[in-house]
Amino acid sequence: MSSSTLPIIPRAEVRPDWLVQYTEAALEPDLPIIDPHHHLADTNWGGYMADDLLADLGSGHCIESTVFIQVDFSYREDGPEALRPVGETERVVQIAKQANTQQSRTHICAGIVGFAELSLGAAVEEVLSAQMQAGEGRFRGIRCHAAAHEKFQYGVMHSPPLHVYLNPQFREGFAKLAQFGLSFDSWAYHTQLGELTDLAKAFPDTPIVIDHIGVPLGVGPYTGQRGAVFAEWKKQLQRIAQLPNVSIKLGGLGMSVFGFPFHKQPRPPTSLELADAWRPYILTCIELFGPSRCMFESNFPVDKGSCSYAVLWNAFKHITSGMSGDEKRALYHDTAQRFYRI
Numbered sequence: 001m002s003s004s005t006l007p008i009i010p011r012a013e014v015r016p017d018w019l020v021q022y023t024e025a026a027l028e029p030d031l032p033i034i035d036p037h038h039h040l041a042d043t044n045w046g047g048y049m050a051d052d053l054l055a056d057l058g059s060g061h062c063i064e065s066t067v068f069i070q071v072d073f074s075y076r077e078d079g080p081e082a083l084r085p086v087g088e089t090e091r092v093v094q095i096a097k098q099a100n101t102q103q104s105r106t107h108i109c110a111g112i113v114g115f116a117e118l119s120l121g122a123a124v125e126e127v128l129s130a131q132m133q134a135g136e137g138r139f140r141g142i143r144c145h146a147a148a149h150e151k152f153q154y155g156v157m158h159s160p161p162l163h164v165y166l167n168p169q170f171r172e173g174f175a176k177l178a179q180f181g182l183s184f185d186s187w188a189y190h191t192q193l194g195e196l197t198d199l200a201k202a203f204p205d206t207p208i209v210i211d212h213i214g215v216p217l218g219v220g221p222y223t224g225q226r227g228a229v230f231a232e233w234k235k236q237l238q239r240i241a242q243l244p245n246v247s248i249k250l251g252g253l254g255m256s257v258f259g260f261p262f263h264k265q266p267r268p269p270t271s272l273e274l275a276d277a278w279r280p281y282i283l284t285c286i287e288l289f290g291p292s293r294c295m296f297e298s299n300f301p302v303d304k305g306s307c308s309y310a311v312l313w314n315a316f317k318h319i320t321s322g323m324s325g326d327e328k329r330a331l332y333h334d335t336a337q338r339f340y341r342i
Contacts, residue, residue: 012305026060118173212252218259254303271314
């Protein structure tokens with residue numbers, strides 16, 4: 001079955017009228033946070049630009065800075081195909097400059113992770129050079145969307161070919177990241193963690209971060225299989241966590257592809273409800289990788305389809321309520337600061 005005929009898992013849409021039904025004050029409002037994973041959008045998710053981001057960042061938590069992650073945003077509309085993703089970096093830099101001039105509360109887009117088609121092989125060097133130049137000191141890494149499954153497609157971005165991380169041409173391009181001092185964000189499902197482990201072993205000098213805890217799937221053929229999926233996901237993470245160049249982002253669980261039903265409820269979830277559902281996953285990641293290789297993320301506005309920004313971070317803070325000050329500093333701030341060189 002081709003990707004064009006695969007059943008599509010719809011994303012959780014952002015519904016402001018639904019979200020305002022429930023609010024919470026921020027817990028631990030003085031705990032410094034770097035949000036290492038958010039997007040911007042002209043129209044997707046109802047649009048999510050600087051004013052929307054700043055409104056969420058101002059919801060009571062102490063967000064010092066953020067990292068923008070590629071999302072097919074504002075690509076160039078002409079010129080060489082390979083260089084079109086540089087338009088995303090150019091626009092994000094413009095947005096960040098303007099927003100950070102207007103307010104000093106949060107340094108938004110202090111780091112930028114963009115896209116380059118690594119399957120270009122050695123020729124991707126031109127794209128990486130252009131991204132670095134466009135980033136004006138903010139460009140930190142590359143994310144290549146590899147999340148694909150033979151039975152379904154998740155409706156966020158295009159569905160890439162299967163087994164991207166094993167492609168020799170992709171690896172030829174991946175080898176160029178170290179040359180530019182760039183990290184790699186992996187957006188892939190739990191069924192692909194073995195391929196990511198193989199990639200990480202092949203490039204031990206390239207820092208890699210697993211986005212969205214490695215996405216233990218809860219839809220399609222995995223519906224109703226949460227226990228079996230959790231066991232397989234944990235087994236794969238145990239293997240990859242042994243590699244010191246790999247870190248992991250704690251978040252993304254508000255996406256519909258995880259199979260949690262919160263976006264389908266008549267009322268938004270409380271932070272305690274989210275914490276109860278997410279705790280086993282978050283604590284497993286922290287146990288396997290340690291706080292120094294874990295970083296909480298918002299994944300907004302994607303996760304905004306399931307909860308508000310204030311409630312999301314409250315859920316994380318409930319989960320870490322018994323942890324030490326040093327552990328919290330790593331999880332909420334220092335790991336992201338070090339990984340993305342903020």
